[in-house]
Amino acid sequence: MVESVSDDLAIVRRIVAGDEGALNSVYACYAGPLYAFIYHRMGAKREDVEEVWQDTWLAAFRSFPTFTGRSRLFTWLCGIARHKTADFLRRSQRMDEIRVDEPAGDPASLLDSSPLPEEIVESQAVRLRVVAAMAFLPDDYQSALIARYADGRSVEDVARMLGRSYKATESLLSRARSAFRVAFDAVGGPQESEGGTR
Amino acid sequence: MNEDNDFREENLRRLIAAGFRHDARPDVSVRKRTQARLIAALRARSRQEPRGFPEPVLLALAGAVVLCASLGLASMLNLLRTVVPVGPLSLVMAVFCANLAAVPVGSVALVIRRKRNA
Numbered sequence: 001m002v003e004s005v006s007d008d009l010a011i012v013r014r015i016v017a018g019d020e021g022a023l024n025s026v027y028a029c030y031a032g033p034l035y036a037f038i039y040h041r042m043g044a045k046r047e048d049v050e051e052v053w054q055d056t057w058l059a060a061f062r063s064f065p066t067f068t069g070r071s072r073l074f075t076w077l078c079g080i081a082r083h084k085t086a087d088f089l090r091r092s093q094r095m096d097e098i099r100v101d102e103p104a105g106d107p108a109s110l111l112d113s114s115p116l117p118e119e120i121v122e123s124q125a126v127r128l129r130v131v132a133a134m135a136f137l138p139d140d141y142q143s144a145l146i147a148r149y150a151d152g153r154s155v156e157d158v159a160r161m162l163g164r165s166y167k168a169t170e171s172l173l174s175r176a177r178s179a180f181r182v183a184f185d186a187v188g189g190p191q192e193s194e195g196g197t198r
Numbered sequence: 199m200n201e202d203n204d205f206r207e208e209n210l211r212r213l214i215a216a217g218f219r220h221d222a223r224p225d226v227s228v229r230k231r232t233q234a235r236l237i238a239a240l241r242a243r244s245r246q247e248p249r250g251f252p253e254p255v256l257l258a259l260a261g262a263v264v265l266c267a268s269l270g271l272a273s274m275l276n277l278l279r280t281v282v283p284v285g286p287l288s289l290v291m292a293v294f295c296a297n298l299a300a301v302p303v304g305s306v307a308l309v310i311r312r313k314r315n316a
Contacts, residue, residue, distance in 0.1 A: 018244040020237055027233050036222040046221065053224065054232050061236055116209045121216050130217030146223075149214040177210055184213075 009069030016065050027057075030074055032142060033135035038081050040127045042089070052088050056081045074135040111181065133183035141176035148173055266294035 014022035034056065039049045060080050067076060120126055134142055140162065147153045147161055159169035224232075270291055 015240070018240060020240060023236060023240055024233070027236065031229055031233070032218070032223060035224040036218055039222040040217070046225070050224065050228050054228075054235075057232055057236060058239070061239055111206060111209050114205060116212060121209075121212045126213065127217045127222075130213045131222075134214075134217065145210075145214055146218045149211040150218040150220075150223075152215075177207065180210060180214075181206070 008073035009067070012064050012067045012069075012073065026073070028139045029142075030077055030135055031057075032146070033074065033131050034077050034081060036131040036134075037078055037128060038085060040124055040131060041082070041085050043124075048088065048092075052081070052084045055088075056084045059084060072136075074132065078132075111184070129184065129187055132187040133180055136183040136187070137176065137179050140172065141179055144169065144172050145176050145180060263294065263297065266290055266297075270294065 011022050011026060015026065035049065035053050038052050038056065042049055042052065056077065060077055063080065067073070071079075134145070137145070144158055144162060147158045148155070153161070155166060155169055155173065158173070159166050162169060162172070164172065269287060273287055273291075
């Protein structure tokens with residue numbers, strides 16, 4: 001897991017120096033969230049999302065030497081993804097489809113005390129915020145949360161999938177929920193204001 | 199308190215389910231293929247660009263340049279007339295000059311290669 005901007009910069013420098021392990025670890029952490037980010041922005045067919053996602057990774061790979069660590073790595077990747085999405089939609093003349101709706105009220109303030117209204121959960125801005133929060137978690141937290149909550153798997157199933165005991169998985173899920181809660185508070189909006197590199 | 203925890207877990211479940219529904223996740227084969235492409239690109243880049251010059255070679259080159267420069271200086275000051283024959287000294291000086299001339303040519307070649315790889 002990359003904890004801070006300086007960790008992001010260090011791991012990118014290792015990639016630029018040719019470290020495959022660093023590239024694999026960045027990919028393991030951000031491949032899923034970056035795909036979800038593009039999917040929720042484009043709302044397009046799977047093959048279109050896959051094309052933009054692959055273009056984004058290749059562009060990011062070429063641009064790693066220019067990463068200065070002024071923003072978090074995931075924010076920087078999202079910047080590239082935004083350019084690639086815009087390029088794709090421009091090519092297919094669907095530029096007007098990029099719209100990020102803002103939900104009424106901050107979902108983080110409602111999270112602990114009442115059921116969230118459906119229109120908040122389903123709003124594009126909130127889905128992008130969920131994706132951004134998830135990107136800041138280690139990949140084992142991501143896998144556990146997605147398997148448990150997005151796929152609806154039982155704790156036993158998640159334990160089997162991760163090769164851990166039931167108790168260890170319960171504890172992992174509990175830590176993952178807390179980390180997600182903190183990250184969800186921290187990421188705020190859908191990160192529209194950060195610039196990216198093409 | 200328990201009710202709050204239930205709300206929290208249920209809300210998290212709904213948020214994560216909305217953010218990471220099946221369509222919002224890459225297909226396993228596409229995910230592996232993209233990773234393989236990135237690793238291949240990394241290996242190709244590592245092969246193209248040597249990351250450093252081997253230190254012993256660098257030291258040997260620096261030593262040779264210093265030796266040539268010293269010999270040249272000594273020759274100009276007429277200190278070597280009785281010690282070193284003129285033929286080999288001329289050869290050493292020619293190598294030294296060729297090395298110096300190679301610096302700008304090498305720099306231009308490097309710039310062109312980097313532009314092509316960018």
